[in-house]
Amino acid sequence: xxxxxxxxxxxxxxxxxxxxxxxxxxxxxxxxxxxxxxxxxxxxxxxxxxxxxxxxxxxxxxxxxxxxxxxxxxxxxxxxxxx
Amino acid sequence: xxxxxxxxxxxxxxxxxxxxxxxxxxxxxxxxxxxxxxxxxxxxxxxxxxxxxxxxxxxxxxxxxxxxxxxxxxxxxxxxxxxxxxxxxxxxxxxxxxxxxxxxxxxxxxxxxxxxxxxxxxxxxxxxxxxxxxxxxxxxxxxxxxxxxxxxx
Numbered sequence: 001x002x003x004x005x006x007x008x009x010x011x012x013x014x015x016x017x018x019x020x021x022x023x024x025x026x027x028x029x030x031x032x033x034x035x036x037x038x039x040x041x042x043x044x045x046x047x048x049x050x051x052x053x054x055x056x057x058x059x060x061x062x063x064x065x066x067x068x069x070x071x072x073x074x075x076x077x078x079x080x081x082x083x
Numbered sequence: 084x085x086x087x088x089x090x091x092x093x094x095x096x097x098x099x100x101x102x103x104x105x106x107x108x109x110x111x112x113x114x115x116x117x118x119x120x121x122x123x124x125x126x127x128x129x130x131x132x133x134x135x136x137x138x139x140x141x142x143x144x145x146x147x148x149x150x151x152x153x154x155x156x157x158x159x160x161x162x163x164x165x166x167x168x169x170x171x172x173x174x175x176x177x178x179x180x181x182x183x184x185x186x187x188x189x190x191x192x193x194x195x196x197x198x199x200x201x202x203x204x205x206x207x208x209x210x211x212x213x214x215x216x217x218x219x220x221x222x223x224x225x226x227x228x229x230x231x232x233x234x235x236x
Contacts, residue, residue: 007138007210008221056208059143075140075208079224082137082168082209083118083180083200 001070003036005046006077009053012046022070029055030064032074052078085152085164089144091171093178103163103185110162114192115183116200122175123215131216137170137179140208144168151202155184158198159191166199168209201231 003018010016026032033055037047047053055062056075068074088094096117104110123133152164163185173179182199186192211222 004140006140006208007212011221056140056143059140059146061206075143077140077208078210078221080205080208081211081222081224082139082207083204 001068002073004073004075006075008078009046009076013042022068027067028064029057029062029066029068029074032068033064033076036076047076054079084162085149085156086166087145087148087152088167089139089141089148090167090169093169094167094181096178096181099165099167099181100183103165103183107162107185109187110185111187112189112192113183113185114189114196115181116196117178118180118200120173120175120177120179123213124175132174133216134172134174134214135179136172136212136214138210138212139168139170143208147207148203151199151206154202155195155199159184159186159195160188161186161191161195164195164199166203168203168207170209198235201228201235204228205232 001020001022003020005013005016023035026035033047033050033053037044054077057066057068057072100113100115103113120135124131148166148168152166155161155164161184165183167181169179182196182203184192184195205228213220213222
């Protein structure tokens with residue numbers, strides 16, 4: 001799975017992009033966020049406030065119950081501030 | 084006809100707006116909104132140079148902007164629609180965004196233009212990093228922007 005991070009979530013995690021091998025028990029976005037948060041203090045800190053973590057799977061906004069699979073591109077980012 | 088551009092470079096407002104009605108004599112009005120970088124350094128900050136850096140999600144940004152424009156085209160009778168959004172480091176006074184719509188009548192042009200910028204602000208994956216010359220700070224999303232989007236639902 002390709003993971004992308006943007007803005008302060010990227011800054012807190014320390015990388016903008018990474019490839020990960022998905023553990024077998026990860027079925028949806030909520031599972032993925034829980035697993036990522038367990039990978040280290042940087043991830044836990046970046047994902048602490050779940051309600052400000054927006055998720056896109058294959059470049060479409062999704063909720064935490066959206067399914068994820070190994071070929072997906074998943075992006076995590078804070079609420080957008082363009083315009 | 085929808086045009087979406089995500090670019091580092093500046094744009095020429097006059098030329099872009101003229102292009103929205105070129106060759107189409109059914110257009111009766113063109114409405115636009117231009118967003119600019121405000122100076123974040125205070126009046127007593129001396130030589131402090133403020134700036135703003137826009138980060139985005141290449142690929143998803145273009146898709147979201149096209150979807151926003153398509154939604155406007157469904158809601159109003161529009162001849163042409165334009166969204167240009169810049170990224171990278173910008174200075175006070177620099178143009179950030181231009182949204183414009185051309186229609187036979189002013190109401191469709193003006194309303195769709197307000198809709199485009201309201202939706203863009205809460206849906207297009209851009210993030211602003213402000214630098215007031217002393218410290219860097221990620222701009223926080225405003226509740227008022229969410230409310231502005233909700234009025235169109």
